[in-house]
Amino acid sequence: MTSKQTAIGRPRGFDADEALERAVLVFWARGYEGASLDDLTGAMGITRTSMYRAFGNKEDLFRKVLERYTEGPASYFARALREPAARAVATAFLHGAVHASTQPGCPTGCLGVQGSLAAGDTGAQARDILAAWREEGTAHLRRRFAAAVDEGDLPPGADPALLARFLMTVGNGIAVQAAGGAARDDLLLVADMALRTWPPVGSAGR
Amino acid sequence: MTSKQTAIGRPRGFDADEALERAVLVFWARGYEGASLDDLTGAMGITRTSMYRAFGNKEDLFRKVLERYTEGPASYFARALREPAARAVATAFLHGAVHASTQPGCPTGCLGVQGSLAAGDTGAQARDILAAWREEGTAHLRRRFAAAVDEGDLPPGADPALLARFLMTVGNGIAVQAAGGAARDDLLLVADMALRTWPPVGSAGR
DNA sequence: GGCATTCGGTACTGACCGATACCGAAGTTT
DNA sequence: AAACTTCGGTATCGGTCAGTACCGAATGCC
Numbered sequence: 225m226t227s228k229q230t231a232i233g234r235p236r237g238f239d240a241d242e243a244l245e246r247a248v249l250v251f252w253a254r255g256y257e258g259a260s261l262d263d264l265t266g267a268m269g270i271t272r273t274s275m276y277r278a279f280g281n282k283e284d285l286f287r288k289v290l291e292r293y294t295e296g297p298a299s300y301f302a303r304a305l306r307e308p309a310a311r312a313v314a315t316a317f318l319h320g321a322v323h324a325s326t327q328p329g330c331p332t333g334c335l336g337v338q339g340s341l342a343a344g345d346t347g348a349q350a351r352d353i354l355a356a357w358r359e360e361g362t363a364h365l366r367r368r369f370a371a372a373v374d375e376g377d378l379p380p381g382a383d384p385a386l387l388a389r390f391l392m393t394v395g396n397g398i399a400v401q402a403a404g405g406a407a408r409d410d411l412l413l414v415a416d417m418a419l420r421t422w423p424p425v426g427s428a429g430r
Numbered sequence: 431m432t433s434k435q436t437a438i439g440r441p442r443g444f445d446a447d448e449a450l451e452r453a454v455l456v457f458w459a460r461g462y463e464g465a466s467l468d469d470l471t472g473a474m475g476i477t478r479t480s481m482y483r484a485f486g487n488k489e490d491l492f493r494k495v496l497e498r499y500t501e502g503p504a505s506y507f508a509r510a511l512r513e514p515a516a517r518a519v520a521t522a523f524l525h526g527a528v529h530a531s532t533q534p535g536c537p538t539g540c541l542g543v544q545g546s547l548a549a550g551d552t553g554a555q556a557r558d559i560l561a562a563w564r565e566e567g568t569a570h571l572r573r574r575f576a577a578a579v580d581e582g583d584l585p586p587g588a589d590p591a592l593l594a595r596f597l598m599t600v601g602n603g604i605a606v607q608a609a610g611g612a613a614r615d616d617l618l619l620v621a622d623m624a625l626r627t628w629p630p631v632g633s634a635g636r
Numbered sequence: 637g638g639c640a641t642t643c644g645g646t647a648c649t650g651a652c653c654g655a656t657a658c659c660g661a662a663g664t665t666t
Numbered sequence: 667a668a669a670c671t672t673c674g675g676t677a678t679c680g681g682t683c684a685g686t687a688c689c690g691a692a693t694g695c696c
Contacts, residue, residue: 439664552654
């Protein structure tokens with residue numbers, strides 16, 4: 225319906241993937257509500273008509289932008305999960321968050337945080353999508369740390385849910401700090417300070 | 431010009447302080463750009479005309495709302511700074527952030543974070559105001575910890591700037607988590623885990 | 637070549653945005 | 667009571683929002 229059909233009719237005159245990458249930067253910098261269709265289509269180099277035909281509507285575009293962001297600027301997250309040891313997972317996650325949130329040439333902060341945190345009616349759905357995105361990330365970390373407990377990589381009393389939420393909280397805070405202009409080096413020190421809670425003590429004695 | 435003049439003419443028919451408190455909740459829940467004047471005046475119980483006469487314009491209202499928020503829901507911050515020991519300051523700050531971000535009857539999260547994190551042209555000024563507000567908070571913490579080093583309350587090698595930024599980062603992360611629906615008890619555990627970096631080791635050996 | 641289909645572009649829709657001009661009414665001062 | 671000031675309310679301002687109808691042009695299939 226939208227694209228990948230048998231090639232009938234005039235072919236699209238722009239690269240949809242490249243246009244999507246441009247849209248990522250606009251939503252990232254201005255947020256869902258703050259990014260107008262003129263902002264988006266202007267950066268994408270296409271007209272409103274082409275955008276609607278290729279991506280649906282603004283909300284659909286935002287979903288696809290989030291997917292692209294996950295596979296691109298936020299790909300450090302999936303890589304962190306594949307680290308062999310729990311502490312390496314934590315380190316790669318926080319260092320990756322600092323790196324991605326302070327990348328030159330990209331907006332500061334994290335699309336998954338500042339895309340839509342508090343919003344009116346028009347941004348409510350984007351807000352919920354991002355909250356679910358962050359919660360999904362937390363769940364990935366939790367499962368990774370639960371596996372680490374099973375493997376003996378973490379002490380038996382360690383709480384995977386707490387460890388996951390702690391790391392995601394620090395990661396979110398790093399994104400807010402970066403959005404406010406914090407320097408990469410300062411945030412790396414913050415990340416290292418958070419990692420001083422590692423290895424976690426067992427919660428059995430609580 | 432706006433209010434506190436010699437009482438000439440018809441007196442104002444509403445309580446400006448109460449109206450301001452209602453406006454706090456609207457900006458808090460919907461963000462600067464997401465809060466329309468109809469949303470605001472509807473919750474404040476006044477007309478557009480009365481709002482403009484009493485508060486200036488939307489941006490002026492937002493500044494006054496932020497002041498009110500600082501003295502009200504965020505007053506835990508000033509109280510934390512007055513704790514006698516550095517560790518008590520850190521604990522009161524993070525626990526207060528959790529409490530304020532998950533207060534029943536109030537929007538979740540922190541106005542100073544979700545009020546305007548990424549925005550378009552109309553919300554850019556509010557975004558900068560909030561970034562400065564957070565940075566001011568960090569500076570307060572830094573000065574407090576610098577004094578603690580002088581008093582011998584913190585080790586001589588402790589880095590007040592790093593400690594302040596670390597705590598503000600965790601506090602901001604707590605606000606994002608709360609905005610996403612995280613439970614108060616879970617966030618209290620996160621705060622306590624962050625406090626396990628206390629007392630800070632000196633950075634002299636680095 | 638003829639037909640079907642999709643292309644990119646222009647112009648427009650109704651709705652909403654923040655802000656203001658104007659109004660009669662209500663209150664204070666003299 | 668007269669003069670003056672500010673009140674709350676209505677109606678409206680130009681501008682922008684997301685979304686769409688319609689256009690001629692360009693391309694692939696038969």
